[in-house]
Amino acid sequence: MAFGERLTEATRKVGTPLCVGIDPRWESLPLEIRKNKGGATPDSLQAVADAYEEFSLSVLDLVHGFTGVIKPQMAFFEAAGPPGLAALGRVMARARERGYFTILDGKRGDIASTAEAYAQAGLGGALHAGLNFPVWLSDSLTVNPYLGADAVEPFIHEARKVDGGLFILVRTSNPGSGLFQSLECQGETLWQRVARQVGAWGQVDASGLADVGAVVGATQPAELAWMRQNLPAVPLLVPGYGAQGGALEALKPAFGPKGAGAVVNSSRGVLFPFKPEASDWRDKIRQSAAKSACELAGVSGMGAP
Amino acid sequence: MAFGERLTEATRKVGTPLCVGIDPRWESLPLEIRKNKGGATPDSLQAVADAYEEFSLSVLDLVHGFTGVIKPQMAFFEAAGPPGLAALGRVMARARERGYFTILDGKRGDIASTAEAYAQAGLGGALHAGLNFPVWLSDSLTVNPYLGADAVEPFIHEARKVDGGLFILVRTSNPGSGLFQSLECQGETLWQRVARQVGAWGQVDASGLADVGAVVGATQPAELAWMRQNLPAVPLLVPGYGAQGGALEALKPAFGPKGAGAVVNSSRGVLFPFKPEASDWRDKIRQSAAKSACELAGVSGMGAP
Numbered sequence A, B: 001m002a003f004g005e006r007l008t009e010a011t012r013k014v015g016t017p018l019c020v021g022i023d024p025r026w027e028s029l030p031l032e033i034r035k036n037k038g039g040a041t042p043d044s045l046q047a048v049a050d051a052y053e054e055f056s057l058s059v060l061d062l063v064h065g066f067t068g069v070i071k072p073q074m075a076f077f078e079a080a081g082p083p084g085l086a087a088l089g090r091v092m093a094r095a096r097e098r099g100y101f102t103i104l105d106g107k108r109g110d111i112a113s114t115a116e117a118y119a120q121a122g123l124g125g126a127l128h129a130g131l132n133f134p135v136w137l138s139d140s141l142t143v144n145p146y147l148g149a150d151a152v153e154p155f156i157h158e159a160r161k162v163d164g165g166l167f168i169l170v171r172t173s174n175p176g177s178g179l180f181q182s183l184e185c186q187g188e189t190l191w192q193r194v195a196r197q198v199g200a201w202g203q204v205d206a207s208g209l210a211d212v213g214a215v216v217g218a219t220q221p222a223e224l225a226w227m228r229q230n231l232p233a234v235p236l237l238v239p240g241y242g243a244q245g246g247a248l249e250a251l252k253p254a255f256g257p258k259g260a261g262a263v264v265n266s267s268r269g270v271l272f273p274f275k276p277e278a279s280d281w282r283d284k285i286r287q288s289a290a291k292s293a294c295e296l297a298g299v300s301g302m303g304a305p
Helices: A003-012 A032-038 A045-062 A074-078 A082-098 A114-124 A151-161 A190-201 A223-230 A249-254 A281-298 B005-014 B031-036 B047-062 B074-078 B079-097 B112-124 B147-162 B192-201 B223-232 B251-256 B282-299
Strands: A018-022 A069-072 A101-108 A124-127 A131-133 A140-143 A165-171 A214-215 A236-238 A260-268 B018-022 B067-072 B101-108 B125-128 B132-133 B140-143 B165-171 B211-216 B236-238 B262-266
Touching: A003 A069, A003 A101, A003 A165, A018 A045, A018 A281, A032 A045, A032 B112, A045 A074, A045 A082, A045 A281, A069 A082, A074 A082, A082 A101, A082 B018, A082 B079, A101 A114, A114 A140, A114 A151, A114 B074, A131 A165, A140 A151, A151 A165, A151 A190, A165 A190, A165 A223, A190 A214, A190 A223, A214 A223, A223 A236, A223 A249, A223 A260, A236 A249, A249 A260, A260 A281, B005 B067, B005 B101, B005 B165, B018 B047, B018 B282, B031 B047, B047 B074, B047 B282, B067 B079, B074 B079, B074 B101, B079 B101, B101 B112, B112 B140, B112 B147, B140 B147, B147 B165, B147 B192, B165 B192, B165 B223, B192 B211, B192 B223, B211 B223, B223 B236, B223 B251, B236 B251, B251 B262, B251 B282, B262 B282
Parallel strands: A018 A069, A018 A260, A069 A101, A101 A140, A140 A165, A165 A214, A214 A236, A236 A260, B018 B067, B018 B262, B067 B101, B101 B140, B140 B165, B165 B211, B211 B236, B236 B262
Antiparallel strands: A124 A131, B125 B132
C-alpha cells in the first residue's frame, strides 16, 4: 500500500488522528519503573535506557486502540547514549509488531551520501556492500529542509523504495519559530516557500495524500488553514497540541474531508498525566490517551473512536 | 580555557587549519579491515560497526601531527545502528585521549527540552535525576538553525557549561544549498540573516573568537569573504574542500590574521586516497593528511606545519 493510504488507514482504523509521541524523560517516569532500574537515581546510562525501554513498551500497550500512529523522539533515546539507541530499536520493533504507523522524529538533514545514510538507517535499513541491514525501519521520518533540495531528495528516494514518507519541518510549534520561518522572502514567507517545495516534492497516491508531508505546529492555526487550502494533498504532522498550549479548536483547519490529511501529536499530555509516585499511572495514561483520541476524533470530523 | 582559545590552540599546535572528517563508508574501507570483520561482505551490523571503529581509530593515529581537529560524521555511525553508535562513543573517547579538538557533526536541531537532550548528549553528558552521564563529550556540535532562537539557545546554554561551542549551518557546501539559503529576505539573503544571528549569539573570548561559529562551504568563496569581513569573531567550519570541489585559493578569504578563525574540513580526500584492495592504505592516508595540512597551512597564512 502507498504511503498516503497507509497513513489514512492508520488513523481510520482507530477513528482518530491522534499520534502519540514517545518522549521518555527520566524525571517524569513512574518511580516504580525508576526503582526497578538501579534505584530512584540511575547508576548508569544502561539503567536509564532500560527504564526508557520499559516505559515506552508499556505506553505502546496502554495506548493501543486509542492511536494508530506513534512518534518516538530520537533525542531522548540519544541522551541515554548507545544503550538508549539500542532501546529505541526494540521500541520501534514492538511498534511495528503491534501494527502502529511510525514517525521517527529525528529532524535529520544533511547532504548527498550523508543524507542517504540517515535515510537508509531511518527507513529501509542501511546498505553496506549491497547488503541491507535494517536499523530503525520507520514508516516515516521528520526532516529539516534548510540545506535544500539535494539534501531532502536522498530521503525521498529512500522513502519511495519502501512506500515510506517524510514530514518536512515547515512551521514549527515553538514560540520562536518565526525568527527565520516567518521572514518575508521574495513575496511570501520562508515557511510558505518551504511548504510549496514540499508540495512539489510529493507524489500523490489513491488516498489523495502525498508521500512528502509537512510539520506545522498546533500553535499556528492560520498556517494550518493556509496549508490545507493551498496544498490539500500534503499530509500534516501537527505537534504542540496539549502541553505546548495549542488549543483544540485551532486544529480544525488542519483537516480535510472526514478528518483526513493530518495527524496531531501529543507527547507529554498523553505520557505524563501523573506524578512519578502515583501507582495508577497505567490507568492515567490509558485515560489521557482515550480523552485525546476522543477530542481529536471530534474536532477532526472523523467521529468517535 | 575558553572555546575560541581552545580552537585556536588546536590549529596552532599543528600549524594548520585542517580538520579531518571521520566518515566511514563500508564500500571505501580497506579490504584488509573488511576481511577481518566477517568477510568482504559483512554478516551483521556489528561487523560493520567493528570495521568502522577499527578504521576510525587507525585514522586518529595516522593523521596525528597533521591535524588538531577531528569531525566525526554521526550519520555513518547511525547507519550502522546501535553498534555503530557504541563504536562512535569509543572513537570520541580515543580522540579526546589523543588531544584532538572534536566537532561532532550531527546537524541536530529541535525545540526546548528536546534540544537540551541533544545538547547534553553531544557536549556535556545527559542529565538524569541530576546525575551527569557522559555520552559523546564533544568539544563542539553542528546545529541546524531553521527552528529559530529557542531551538539554538539550549545548545548554547549547554555549550557554555563546558567551554564548548557550536557551528551553526549558515551556507552549506552542497550544489543546491541556495534553494532556501539564498532567498532574498527583507533586504538580505536568508544565510546572511542567519549569519548575523550567529554573530549575536556568540560570546567572544581572549582569542578574539566567539563560541558560536558558522558552517560555510568551501564552494562559496564570496560568502566566506562576507563572513570574515562582517563577522570577524565568528569561527568558521568550512566543509567541501577537496572531494566536493572547493578550490584551495577560494579558501583564502576565510582566514583572519595568521590563519585564525577557520578550520577547513576534508573527509574523503584524506580518508580514502586509495583503492580498497591497496595494502599501503596507511601510507596513503598519512600522505594525504600531510599534503592537506601543508596546503592549508600555506593558504591560511599559518605557515608550514
